[in-house]
Amino acid sequence: MDDVSKQAARGAGGATVYDVARAAGVSAMTVSRVINGNSHVSEATRDKVLAAIASLRYQVNHAARAARIGTLRVGLLYSNPSAAFLSALLVGAMDQCGQNGAQLLLERCDGLSSQRKAIERLIAEGADGILVPPPLCDAEEALRQLDEIGIPTVAVATARPLTGVAAVRIDDYEGARTMTRYLLSLGHQNIAFVKGDPEHTPAQLRYQAFMDTMEEAGLAVPPQRVAQGLFTYRSGLTAARSLLAQEPRPTAIFASNDDMAAAVIAVAHGMHLQVPEDLTVCGFDDTPVATTVWPELTTIHQPIGDMARLAVDLLVDQVRSHRAGESRHAPHRLLPYTLVTRESSAGSPAPYQ
Structure with missing residues (x-):
């Protein structure tokens, strides 16, 4: 074994791959597979290797490994x-x-x-x-x-x-169903929806889930209650202006992502509507914008x-x-x-x- 390979085998904490292999009762190759996240390792074997890594406080030497494999x-x-x-x-x-x-x-x-x-x-x-x-x-x-x-x-x-x-x-479909059911549980029936970019499959499924859940609740969604967006803040502004100009106004708006939901809140504020007292606004994704807008946004957390x-x-x-x-x-x-x-x-x- 050359010097670089020896350095790569020895972790940053002092223990080596071979120490871990002996402690776990497996081969060094199996330890390497677990470290690299290879799926061709049984859960039982993976657990033994991870336990040995924790016990020996083994730390991967990324710099040495990069030098070895390129x-x-x-x-x-x-x-x-x-x-x-x-x-x-x-x-x-x-x-x-x-x-x-x-x-x-x-x-x-x-x-x-x-x-x-x-x-x-x-x-x-x-x-x-x-x-x-x-x-x-x-x-x-x-x-x-x-x-x-x-x-x-x-x-x-x-x-x-x-x-x-x-x-x-x-599961975008179930995520959107969960949000729609939540809005229904709050007593909202006059719910509007802002669609995402039609070229995105998540946007298609989120809209379909909203419509299916409203239908299951026995509630019709008039065409004017659905506005097309593109997942951008600017498209959310346009959609919100259209939806909030209607009479009667929706009591809740579910936007397909947080950027568009943030835009809905901005338009509502510009119309002197209180969120959530006059209008509930919800989004999807739980990106950083969800906690930088005021009020902070109810949303579906996508990790x-x-x-x-x-x-x-x-x-x-x-x-x-x-x-x-x-x-x-x-x-x-x-x-x-x-x-x-x-x-x-x-x-x-x-x-x-």
Whole structure:
């Protein structure tokens, strides 16, 4: 074993991979698989290795490992109108790339021709694998191009993951149903909805869930109670002005993301409406904007940072399996969502009209 390999085997805390292997009663290769997040390890074995790591206080020496295996480059192809969503995604991805001793490469794209060029730039920059968040995670042309190239890919926050493409997501449909039921439980019946970008599968499912839940409650949703948005703050302003100009006004507005919900609150304030006394406003995602607006926003928490971290781990696992000549796998991981109630929601101020 050369000096760099010995340094990589010895963790930052002094114990070595071989110490961990002996304590757990497994091979050093199995310890390496657990450390790298490889899915081809049984839960029982993983638990034994993790217990040994904790007992010996083993810490991965990322710098030495990077020197031994070479820098691993994770590409991120993005085109998302929500700055808050993108910010949370980038923080999670950067953090986990650091944990894996990987470098994060970013490329923005808009449109099909731009997607092709952005993918080519990432590959030219040496990307070993690519993360694809919304809306590109639903762009079959982009995913087909990546598949033809043979580069490992993970789709992040797609509502309809494709077979053969690894994915990390939440259940957007059930999340939106949960929020709609919550509004109904507060006594709201005259509920309006702001749709997200129609090219995003999460937007499609959130709207469908809202409509299905209202129908189950025996409540019709007139067309004028639904406004089209694009997941941007500006589109939320336009949608809110349309909805709040109606008579009677809705008693609650459910926006497909937090950026648009924040815009609804701003328009309501401009009309001298009190939130939530005159109007309940709810969003989706629980991005930082949810706690920077006033009043703070009731929303569905989508663990964007955790999704990005898991996506990086899955991608790194795929890259290392590819380098080792192992068969390609494309797991789909479903993370939990949470209803977070804050000051922007309250009981209906008036009966349904």
